[in-house]
Amino acid sequence: MTSLADMNTVDIVDGVLSIRISTERGGNSLAPDALLEGTEVLRAVAAGEHSVGAVLLLGPGANFCAGGDVRAFASAPDRPAFVADLADRFHAFISALAEADVPVVAAVRGWAAGAGMSIVCHADVAIGGPGTSLRAAYSAIGFSPDGGMTWALPRLVGAARARHIILTNRVVTAAEALEIGLLAQVVDTDEEVVTAATAAARAIAAGPRQSLRATRRLLTTSDGATLTEQMAAEAASISQLSGLPVGIEGVDAFVAKRSADFSASNDT
Structure with missing residues (x-):
């Protein structure tokens, strides 16, 4: 390192x-x-x-x-x-x-x-x-x-x-x-x-680092994409995040009406 x-x-x-x-x-x-x-x-x-x-x-x-x-x-x-x-x-x-x-x-x-x-x-x-x-x-x-x-x-x-x-x-x-x-x-x-x-x-x-990095990536690449291409990239990103610890914690915390704890996923 x-x-x-x-x-x-x-x-x-x-x-x-x-x-x-x-x-x-x-x-x-x-x-x-x-x-x-x-x-x-x-x-x-x-x-x-x-x-x-x-x-x-x-x-x-x-x-x-x-x-x-x-x-x-x-x-x-x-x-x-x-x-x-x-x-x-x-x-x-x-x-x-x-x-x-x-x-x-x-x-x-x-x-x-x-x-x-x-x-x-x-x-x-x-x-x-x-x-x-x-x-x-x-x-x-x-x-x-x-x-x-x-x-x-x-x-x-x-x-x-x-x-x-x-x-x-x-x-x-x-x-x-x-x-x-x-x-x-x-x-x-x-x-x-x-x-x-x-x-x-x-x-x-x-915050949720994987989510924010994915969002930044989408914003960075949007200038060279068509609307259709950008929405396809958004769909792939949001779907992937929903199955990762960061997305699972975020959704489960919302449903349980508690503050999300993203520390575990941020360490990965």
Whole structure:
């Protein structure tokens, strides 16, 4: 089993895998260690090595993630090779995040720019505060997006709006992000963001994990399916769950008028 003991950016508490995706340097730039350690642990989760019910993405400072370390780009002796290597590691992390097949919560405090905004686009539940701001940012340094932004953002907000956000490099405020679906919730103060996101992740992890993972899978694949195909997938999923311990416990608890206890099925 992959050990978390020597890792600095990840931990698992109450069934929640927390990944601190940025450093305190450079206004909270993307953390290379988080990409490597996060990818390793997420792959271990996908392989069943860790019992995880939710992933929580957060930054250690005032900002969620202000993007890549531009000063590191500038000092690299071979910029294209350096950026290609970083993009490969970033994309391995995003792929691992998807393949872990676990609901993802993002605590989007302060700025989510560049790579930070790309990461937000892959969260199932993104929670911000009044000071949350998002910006594509890539064109400001003459780059094009990475981290799957050009794939995920149009699916979240629509093609025309995504083009406008990326090509004009405008700032998306917390209120607008909530309105267009980039954020799922905006709490009253910025200080509440991490607390609210942590509570959401723990609530998801304490719920019926197999059911929630199946639901996330259906939501993720629905964009490329016809209505008939999606309903067939739904029928297969709900039927399978009804015969598993998670579904049996849920139904039996409802009939008995008691709270369902999903702890046994969550440990599998």
